[in-house]
Structure formats: C-alpha cells, structure tokens
Amino acid sequence: MKFLIMGCGRVGSGLARSLADEGHDVTIMDVRQDAFRRLTARFRGNAIIGDGLDSATLQRAGIENADVFVSVTQGDNRNLMAAQVAKHIFKVPRVIARVYDDSRADVFRELGLQTLSSPRFVTSLMRDMIFDESGDTPEDG
Amino acid sequence: MKNSWAGPFANLFGGKGELPTAKTVLVPLVGSTMDESALKVAGEVARESSGRVHVLYIIEVPRAVPLDDPMREQVLNGERILRDVEDHWPHKKTSVATELLQARQAGPAIVTEVVERGADLVIMGIDHERRYGDYSLGSTTAHVLQHVPSRVWLLRAPINQNGVR
C-alpha cells in the first residue's frame, strides 16, 4: 500500500511513523521543513517539502500511484481542498480529511468525502470515559 | 462673603428651566426596563424647551428574509407598543411622533434617524446586561455611543434588577 500524507503535525507525523514501521510505502508532505523534525531519524518513508494544494508537488510525491491520501494540516479548507483534488482529479481510491469544524465536516461528508471531525471525536471519547461505570479508562487501563 | 470666582457651574440655577434644552428628542425603544423612564425624561426635556419627542421602534430583520419582509408578528407588536406610547402621552402641548422601522441592525438605523430628523438629543434606557460572565453594553448601545452626532443620555437600570444571564 502506498500512503500519501499532507501535513506533518502531531497527527500526520505519528501516522507516517506508524505506517512506515509496519512496512508501508509512506510519503509525507509539509510546506515547512522544520515540521519534519517530528519524524525520527529512523523514519523510512519519504518527506517532501511542498504545498499539497499544488498538483506538481502532488505528482512529485507520487499521488498517481497512491492508494490512500490523508490531509491533516492545520487548515480545514486546505485539507478539504487537497482531499477533493486527490479524490476527483487523481482518483485516489481512499481519501480522508481531518476537519476541526463539525458543520463543515458534515457538508463534505454529504458530498461523499470521508471526513474526520476531531473535536466531535474527542468529545465522544471523553463522554465515554466520563460515563464508563467500570472505572477503567481506555487510556490508562 | 460671596464667591467672586466664576466657575463652570456659576449659572447652575440661572438658566431658563430645570433641565437642559432640546428641540427634537429621539427615543429608541429597545425593550429594556428603562424604556418608560427614557420616555418620561424625554417628555420633560421637550416640554421645558418647547421641543418635540420622536419615538422609534426598530425591528431587526434577520438576513434570511428580505429587508421589506412583512414581519407580521413583530410589526403588530411594534405598532401596539407605539400606540401605547401615544395613548398615554401625558403632555398636551408637547407633541410625540412615533415611527416603526425595519433594519438589519438597530444601531446604524438609529444613527440614520438622528441625522435625518436633525435630533439634538437621544435618550435611551438600557438594562445592566451580563454576557459570558462579563458586563456587556450591547452592540446597539455601543454603536449609538460611537456614532450618533448629537448628545446621548443613557438611563441604566440598577444592577441585579434585571438582565442576569
């Protein structure tokens, strides 16, 4: 499987490292070189400096052969635009965009895009932890 | 001994009337507990200075509908309130005129009215509002204070009597 990740923040770098550790072909992009400090020295994937909204950069990152595209930059709109480019222009089979704004995530989910609304996700996990009567929390259990 | 120094308040009791004068007093009703006080003070000032009072009721029209939407319920309510003012206006020689307006925001609409009517005094009654744990003047009052060219008097309700959120 070939994975293309846009945005080397905490989530992007963590995802890239774990997928690469499992032996997958991983390429991660970020506009800022210093973002790549989050990847460890033993990271075996590719890191490319460039704008994931730029088709030339995407091609350089090998989007035409990618099986999965994930956009996890800090900007909802950048993530949504890049994910749609990956899905509709480059026909990547599986595309996921991280979005902070719940309502915006819903709009694009209705348009057939896989979106992950992180505040809603964390809220729901938090509730599960609060109301877990066994006293065990998934995190420290 | 009489004080010979002519201070800023030398004519405090030497003027014509008890209250400062105004030819046209504009009172925007904002639905506060102080609306009635604002009307009373406006009536007194206008009477003292042979002026008149202009009472404004503004319906803020949400952008989901056109500005000239019928707004039936709000218009009926506004008309009722303005008729109430006219019916109970205590002054015989001091005229009161009322006006119902539809606007996107009350603040700018009040400013426009002040300019168009040539009002030289605005009297507004407001509540003491708290929002998100902090005192809030409210966007309408803030806009009026910042942009109305004439004098503005605010009558604020006592704290805790109302408007606790």
Place this chain on the structure above:
Amino acid sequence: MYVIVAGGGRVGFGLSQALLANGDEVLCIEKDAQRCAIVAEDLGSASYQGDCCEVSVLEDAGTGRADVFVAVTGDDADNLIACQVAKARFRVPRTVARINDPRNREIFSVLGVDATVNSTDVIMSQIVQEMPSRPLTQVLSLTGTGRELCQVEVTPDSPLLGQEIRLLALPGDSEIILIVEPDQTVRTQVNGLQLEAGQVVLAITREEQEPALREALTGVAPE
C-alpha cells in the same frame, strides 16, 4: 438580486460598493474584525463579520436566498470551500470564485464552482490590450466548454493581407465567428471576406490551439 461577497479585502470591498451602486442587495462577509470595521464604515449593514466557510455564519447571512455567492479572499482553498458550502448546503444557484493560482481553474470547475475569475488573467489581458501590437488576446473564457473567445487585430504589415478568410488554415476546431471592419461594421458572414489592415478578428479556440491560431491569423510563427 441578493449577492453575498465573501472576503472584504480590496477586491471584495470594491465589488460590494459597485454592486450596491448598481442597486443590488449585498452582504460582504469578512473574517478579520479589524478589517471588517473598516469595511463597515462604508458599507454599514451590508457588512458582516464572520468566517465565510462556517455553516452558521452563512445561515445568519441568509445564504439560502442568495442569487449569487462570490468568494474573493486571497486564499484559493478558502474561496473553493466557501463556494462549495454555499452550493451544497444553501443551494445558491450561482457561485463565483476568485482564483489566485491560475492552475486551480480546472480543479474549481471539476468541484462544482460555476465560474472563476483569475486576477492575473484579468490584469494580463488588460496589459496586452494596451500594447501597441496585440498578437492574440483572450477576450473571454467560455466556462464549461473548454473553449475561449480570442481576438486578433490585422496589422498593416501582416503578410496575410488580401488573404481570403475561407482559405486560412485554422487549427483543430477553431473557428472565426465574426470580423469587425476598420469602420466598425460587424460582419458575421466571414467566409467571403479578405484580411485587411485594421480588422479585428474574433475566433473561438482552445487554449492548446492558441499558438497555431495566432500563426494562422497573423502569418507569424510563434517564437
């Protein structure tokens, strides 16, 4: 007509003023509070502070009854997403986006934005119009057809003077649609005409056929 203008920068502010002067109902949405205050000094209630990509903001703005939604911020992603939300959630019949990177035109079109305006193109065509010899100018991009309307002025030194129009070797499906004579007469029946100095030739072409069309109409090979 109710037009929502997303973005209160120079473009959005100027556009809002022009639309208001034209008698349209306008709302200019600007995210930055300071910038919005400046815009509000002039536009008054026709301005609104908020993020034009947020559903709740667009709801307050009455986007559901907007006839046109125009996104003209300096950020292409913001413009795209705002138009898409306006269209998908509020069924705005026509969305127009400013694109700052001309390479995004196709992407916007594929993703459902009805029309795009590229400031670089507009400025370029203005400059080209002002240049003494104008080889071939794009007049209008015909959205959705992949074709564009171009014009060429026949210069007095053209090697093709006297050439019959119907014998010109036009590339692909490029077509001459009308000729404006030097005396401003407009001719739509062009096949019987000959090229003369001072004529303006209007043609429909595709971007990739532009160089060949230019050569066919001016007799000058591309450099």
